[in-house]
Amino acid sequence: MNSKVDRRIKILIGIFLFFVVSLFWGIAKGSLEISAREVISAIFSDENRVHHNIIFNVRLPRNLIAALVGINLALSGVTLQGVMNNPLADPGIIGISSGAGLAAFIVMILFPDYSYLVPVGAFAGALLTTFLIYSLAWKNGVSPIRLILAGMAVSALLGAAINFLMTFYPDRIAGTMSFMVGGLSGRTWPDFRMIWPYSLIAGTGCLLMSYRMNALLLGDEVATGLGISVERTRRIFIVLAAFLAASAVSVAGLLGFVGLIVPHIARLLIGSDYRYLYPATIGLGAGIMVLCDCIARLLFDPVELPVGIIMALLGAPFFLYLIRERKGSL
């Protein structure tokens, strides 16, 4: 048993080292290359003012935002997969993408002068849609399958509204592209201030409830027998997942891949005990996101790719590799 625990701790350490290395790399690389030593000296002193400015005003906030967006989406996904007992669950299932998408479209297409409202609108749209789906699925409690189906129906409805807008305002679609694909171009401190409270509060909430999630995984009846109020626990987890994903989407747009695949990579590496799975998901979500954002900036420098594209291009093959290597786990 000890060796087993040790193994999981080692994996966690490895994952967080990966994150730290990604973060340094992300800060060092760019149109202007800064060496690792210069990064450290620039952070702790402002002797080299150019580097100091670039790092503090551009690279550091952007990489931190990338990390938080990755953490939030991955945590949201892994939480929903547990609560719904469904490996295909991701933040989209509770209407985050469709809700944020429609709200952002309404602002961008109908009220282009108020485009600074897109993040707030996306956040509100995502949460309202989650609330709507949850209410529609309610009937003496909410069963996961009813929630999933209600989510699909509502998302289809909102998708129709988006398509309606796109049909009538084809000339304004171009401006919506970056939100739909998801990217972090130009994000800096104000965006960071918008997302970090949610990461901190909801992330801590998840970590504190990890053992309760383990009990919930045994099925509703067993969990009830263990003294858990299943309905309330499920609602708390869904609220946490909704806030995590909504805050991420409001900053980065509709990044689809992170919430679904990162949890599975974490699961394949460390197993399904949420006391370890949650920290692993946090480290991997942050590390992978930072890494991919860095590649997205560098690959066709000075043209930036939306990070969502890199994410899918690198993540999907790596994920397929893991599935084939690790037999029995999926």
Place this chain on the structure above:
Amino acid sequence: MIKTQGLSLGYHHTKVVQNVDLHIEKGKITTIVGPNGCGKSTVLKGISRLLDPIEGNVFLEDQRIGELTSKRIAKKIAILPQIRRAPEDIRVRDLIALGRYPHLNWRGKLNQKDQEIIEWALDKTAMTNYADRRIDQLSGGEAQRAWIAMALAQKTELMILDEPTTFLDLSHQLEVLELLSELNQNEGLSILMVLHDLNQAIRFSDQIYVMNKGRVICGGKPDQVLNESILQQTFSVNADFYPDQRHHCQHMIAYKSHMG
């Protein structure tokens, strides 16, 4: 230990179980039998708070079960439902540790006493050698013992099991029932369960309730309750009864009337 009074249960306002009065005594093995669809599993759900009563009450030591917090009930009653699942990579020891859940504080940290109880549950169910196995590497009988060990680690006075022998071969069925009987005699664990095999019910129970069409037909000591007319009435079978010298109880052989 548990009494039900005029208990009616159902789904979406259709009553499946009507006006059930049960008395589950402390330290005894109580078994509910009855034909398919008679409502016996539903009664278990009502007693284990998985289903709210439409009418009537369930009393746990003279307190209405609806007035107790779920966590307090979890310290008194362990349940092993038929519908359950486990992540395939969970180890036996981690599964059993979850049985300690109602006793943990908000940090969910297992202390020395919890660890000792987990070892005790492993030992009682003869699962010590399987403690580090993954649940998906166990046979049906071993998995059932692991789940019973989890319920046992809950350290309750009563364990409720819904058809604990289903999907097991004869040897593993007897293994599970003998384990429960041993826990009842040596650890003073009260047991309430649903069984399909009437001879097993007779042999392992102190008390039997017979249900049919959502109602309790009769209840009492096995040899008083199960007789030819009751079997004819509930299961539509005839039966001959023989003394079982080894287990000092009755043994029945049933047959359909048209073949008799």
